[in-house]
Amino acid sequence: MNESPPITRYRAALATLDPRISIAAQLRALFPLIEAELAAGVPHSAVLDDLAAAGLTVQRSTYAITLYRWRKAQRLQAGQPPANDRAPSDGTKQQTAPTKSNPPQALDAIQGRPRNIQTPGDLRKIRDMRIDLEALRREGLADRHQPVEDNSNPQEKE
Numbered sequence: 190m191n192e193s194p195p196i197t198r199y200r201a202a203l204a205t206l207d208p209r210i211s212i213a214a215q216l217r218a219l220f221p222l223i224e225a226e227l228a229a230g231v232p233h234s235a236v237l238d239d240l241a242a243a244g245l246t247v248q249r250s251t252y253a254i255t256l257y258r259w260r261k262a263q264r265l266q267a268g269q270p271p272a273n274d275r276a277p278s279d280g281t282k283q284q285t286a287p288t289k290s291n292p293p294q295a296l297d298a299i300q301g302r303p304r305n306i307q308t309p310g311d312l313r314k315i316r317d318m319r320i321d322l323e324a325l326r327r328e329g330l331a332d333r334h335q336p337v338e339d340n341s342n343p344q345e346k347e
Contacts, residue, residue: 192242193239195222195226195231195236195239196239196242196243198222199219199222199239199240199243199245200243200244202218202219202222203215203218203219203243203244203245206218212245212247212251213251213255215245216245216247216251216252216255216256216259217255217259219240219245220255220256220259223236223256226239233249233252233253236252237249237252240252
């Protein structure tokens with residue numbers, strides 16, 4: 190029987206694992222290989238077929254949930270903050286003092302605001318936005334103290 194290269198790689202990786210570990214743990218060990226296949230354009234259904242041929246029968250829901258959690262863990266390890274990052278429960282906020290190498294950042298009182306609304310997920314982001322009222326007050330004060338450009342008609346001033 191002539192096997193495809195992914196099946197051979199999956200079998201080799203599965204052979205190095207303890208057979209007593211959970212299916213999710215086995216999937217996590219295979220996800221670097223699976224991600225390479227997905228990046229090459231292989232559909233998820235074909236990956237599931239290859240996994241079954243390699244001896245790891247996985248339900249689609251288990252595969253999807255485990256892949257989601259694995260990707261989320263990879264993003265966290267890469268230093269990207271999670272999409273639904275919450276403020277500390279004690280109400281404090283960590284801020285660094287501006288220095289020459291660290292200029293002050295623009296104030297953003299509303300966090301989690303989508304740039305545009307194209308999907309129902311964008312509407313959920315609006316619902317889950319966090320609004321820092323103190324930062325909003327500071328932004329308003331900063332806007333009041335900036336010089337206003339007068340774009341009115343000069344003839345009206347006479």
